[in-house]
Amino acid sequence: MVQPNTSSSTSAAAAAQVEAPAVQLEDLTVEFVRRERTVKAVNGVSLTLARGEIMTILGESGSGKSVTLRALMGLMPDYARMTGKVSVMGRDVASMTRDERAAIRGPVVSMVFQEPMTALDPVFTIGDQIAEIIMTHEGIDKRSATKRALELLEMVSIPSAARRLKNYPHEMSGGMRQRAMIAMALACRPSVLLADEPTTALDVTVQIQILLLLRQLQAELGMAVVFVTHDVGVAAEISDRISVMYAGRLVETGSVTEVLAERRHPYTSGLLSSTVHGGMRGKPLEMIRGQPPNLATLPTGCAFAQRCDFAIERCHKQDAPNVELGVGRTVRCIRAEPDVRTLTN
């Protein structure tokens, strides 16, 4: 199986390629610079996603989760200023040219969006849209590309797929459109699939269908998935690991059980206990007071401090430390530090 070494340097590079995690972010920051203000959307995000793993970025609107996802795709507007390292399957996305980025979209990384109706082109049939991607990236003729498109629609369990190839997006229901969109994202067999709230616009009964489909496809194809959602229930259904995001930072990362059952960050606790679920009738909901900070005028110190019941003076003055509690388990809070008592005051 092992190829004889022709040159030690290329085999080392090849080994690095094989070993490279699916996604690696190191101290990613993204600012949107407009004349009147600068919005700090992402403020130093580091994360590693192993191949074949499903990670959910859980956060509320404006937490920077979708911007982080777009950075992985190299989808940034001209007025965005990005620093830090973004690597997908060992390739550095940040230093790529426009054409190089376009070339990795599809075979290396691809994305499923929240609203399939706006993400799909209304004037082309589903079959033509999927075939076009395959033709562009693999240079095969339309007949074979259409055949592949049919297989893809069957793979995402669209009934009477052959007939559906000829449908325009508006002729399909929301659930079918989202399946078509997943088929399209998988057309070039990506190693990393990014999913930005793909079930938020769907009915509950359809939402669970799409989640089960994504889980099944992930297991079959072995791809890594970064899933973005604001819904704790959806995160619990889909993820291997969860990262909780607040004001452009990851505040807590761990396995799905660690984050949901052994949460350490006060924001994670607040988010979980303010999310209504069964059996809470008649009791007032626990809630996080106030609202998320304005990303154009971020406070100094921990961004959650002004809403946090446990905040002490230090929290308002300096950034919270990112405490590593184990492999792939981090909490950005002084309360997670081993010797918290010496820190109070």
Added chain:
Amino acid sequence: MQLIVPDSGTLVYDGDPVGHMRGISVSALRRQVQMVFQDSFASLNPRLTIADSISYAPRMHGLARADAEARVQRLLREVGLSPTQYMRRYPHELSGGQRQRVNIARALALEPKLLILDESVSALDKSVEAQVLNLLVELKEKFDLTYLFISHDLNVVEFVSDHVMVMYLGKVVETGPVDEVYRNARHPYTRALLKSKPSFDPAKRTRELPLAGDPPSPLNPPSGCRFRTRCSLAEGVCASVEPVLAATPDSPPRYQVACHMFRPGSGHTQAISEGV
């Protein structure tokens, strides 16, 4: 609210038919029934200050300027916003949660008896949703209000409601006290809906598909029972006869379901028998 005029049927409010000679006029109805919409930004006039938006209806109904002003201050305090800080602001200067509080204050300005809350918390972030839900529960007690709460969020519905009505393609499929519907759902659609709810426990993930397919188009709904095309228990009778919404022999008061399986002698092979 009579924002859409119904094709047929009557609307009875507190015993009075709406828009009838011997009933209650639409304008009188709107004084007692107010509404809070989903989109907090679209439902406020962007050119009116918060104070003007809230006092608009009371002023229209003849309240003096000074009294209206006092009412605005009182209402803002009730919904947890400081009057001095917010009265003169415009909607775009507020966050989504604050705007929804303003919408609630405006809905309460005419001292209504019934509030229609149409997905009023659906667009809010979870941490803000909890704040607004707590506020709604508190205001309901304080002003002795009745809520008609419209939502697709099963957890929120269970949290706020006393009584639940489950709809599918324009028809009521099941209705009853919240505990009965959530613990002892009879209609196959309600059961599938409750099973589709994501579990918050990763150890109890959904393994089987609760319900296949998408809802059919309301332009051309299926014959008989509208749910039969997605129902695993559907039989011939479900396509030919539309099930009526009625109590079952063993159901508690104020409970009704529209399914042939719960109608003795309906012709469905799994129909319950009279004695149960």
